[in-house]
Amino acid sequence: MKIAVYPGSFDPVTNGHLDIIERASKIFDKVIVTVMKNSNKVAMFTVEERMELLRKVTKDLPNVEIDWGTGLLVNYVKKKQAHFIIKGLRAVSDFEYEFQMALVNKKLEPKIETLFLTTSSKYSYLSSSVVKEVASLGGCLKELVPDEIIMDIVRKVREIRETRG
Ligand code: ADP
Numbered sequence: 001m002k003i004a005v006y007p008g009s010f011d012p013v014t015n016g017h018l019d020i021i022e023r024a025s026k027i028f029d030k031v032i033v034t035v036m037k038n039s040n041k042v043a044m045f046t047v048e049e050r051m052e053l054l055r056k057v058t059k060d061l062p063n064v065e066i067d068w069g070t071g072l073l074v075n076y077v078k079k080k081q082a083h084f085i086i087k088g089l090r091a092v093s094d095f096e097y098e099f100q101m102a103l104v105n106k107k108l109e110p111k112i113e114t115l116f117l118t119t120s121s122k123y124s125y126l127s128s129s130v131v132k133e134v135a136s137l138g139g140c141l142k143e144l145v146p147d148e149i150i151m152d153i154v155r156k157v158r159e160i161r162e163t164r165g
Contacts, residue, residue, distance in 0.1 A: 003082035004028040004115070007036045007073055010050045011043045012153055014131055014145050016123035018057055020088040023117055025061050032080055033058065037070040044132055044156060057146040074109040085114045090124050 004024055010017060010033070024031045035050045045053070047068050058064045069076040077085060085105065087098050102114035119126075131144050135157045141150045 001029045002027075002084065003030045003032065003080065004084035004086050005032045005034055005073075005077050005080060005082045006086040007034045007069065007076075009038060009041060009043065009128060010035050010054055011041070011045050011128045012050060012053050012131060012145065012149065013057055014123070014126050014128055015143065016088065016090070016119055016126040018146060019120050019123055020086065020117050021058060021064060022061065024086050025064050028063070028084065030063050030065065031061075031086070032065045032067050032082065034076065035066075035068040036073070037068065044160070049152075049156075053149045053152060056148055056152075072108070074105050074112055077112050078109065083112055085112060087114060087116050088119055089116045090119045090127070 004027075006021060006024060008017065021031060021033055033054055035047050035054070037047055043050075051066050051068060054066045058066065067080075073085065077083075085102075087102070089095060089098065098114075098116065102116075105112060105114060126144060131141065131153070134144065135141060135153050141153060145153065
């Protein structure tokens, strides 16, 4: 069975992420989308909330599983008995860092392959940061994220605004 792990922050999941997930689900028997806990990044959504949004938007993809992970990615991938790491590439700017990470992971665990899927051009501008910025400024999220999670994001922005006063 060919199992792939698609790791990321997914804070929140965007249409760009979903496009990669859908395409990967056609290539692999199972795709595990993993919310990586990353203490360096300040997140808008908790890990549990990010997983819930991912579950909502992938509910019709039976071979996609949502999970979270922490620590060294290759250790997580091994624990899941997967042999592939999926990464999405948007622009040349993504490439240098991702290339370096792929080489480090290969060195740490030669049996695990990193595969890159190129973004669909219509999503190449899209990132979770763009979504958060548009949402905080009250812009329309249609076509940036799946329709079924727009209200969750709007609600979260409101919540944050209210707690800040
Ligand atoms: P972001 O950069 O949006 O905060 P993540 O850290 O959650 O995203 O990224 C998880 C993975 O998804 C990475 O491999 C990243 O390159 C990829 N990715 C993010 N946005 C897109 C997009 N619009 N198209 C293709 N891949 C993407």
